[in-house]
Amino acid sequence: AAGVIQSPRHLIKEKRETATLKCYPIPRHDTVYWYQQGPGQDPQFLISFYEKMQSDKGSIPDRFSAQQFSDYHSELNMSSLELGDSALYFCASSTRGGRGDFYEQYFGPGTRLTVT
């Protein structure tokens, strides 16, 4: 069965650079979630989109932005990268009826971002 696809799988950037992470949800899933998991830490919810609109916002820094496109894929844009941004960034997708309903989420393999 098709799963969530994330690209790239690994990314190395320098401080103050920008990075763009991409997420392709499972076909027919209309909701995308982004999480950040630091080394040895639990995943932290960043932001989610439902039908191309931002639906919930978590601990996403102002330096980060995200959007969902007409084909439901999503991109997380990260600017002015800091050393502390080094983490595994997960994307998940699900189907849900509307804002505030977190149905079963399927996670992608993650993008490991290293900021040097």
Next chain:
Amino acid sequence: AQSVSQHNHHVILSEAASLELGCNYSYGGTVNLFWYVQYPGQHLQLLLKYFSGDPLVKGIKGFEAEFIKSKFSFNLRKPSVQWSDTAEYFCAVYGQNFVFGPGTRLSVLP
């Protein structure tokens, strides 16, 4: 603020031992509850979930969890663990927002 706690940071068991991982949350309203597993080097996978109905839910790989509303708990259990269950286990709760617990690392000794 909504929070999720997991009782143990690291649990070490021998194969065939029984497992119970504790999860408690703080939120007074309706919640959706989840347990995720992350095997070494892999991404999060859903073990089981509770939305409503029977508070005892069964998931994949022989895992089950019981929602006790009065105790704000959703403990994960497995009668007999295997070496392949070695992983990090995360409890997650959606109430006001979606929050993961800090995780419990399970090491199963062969």
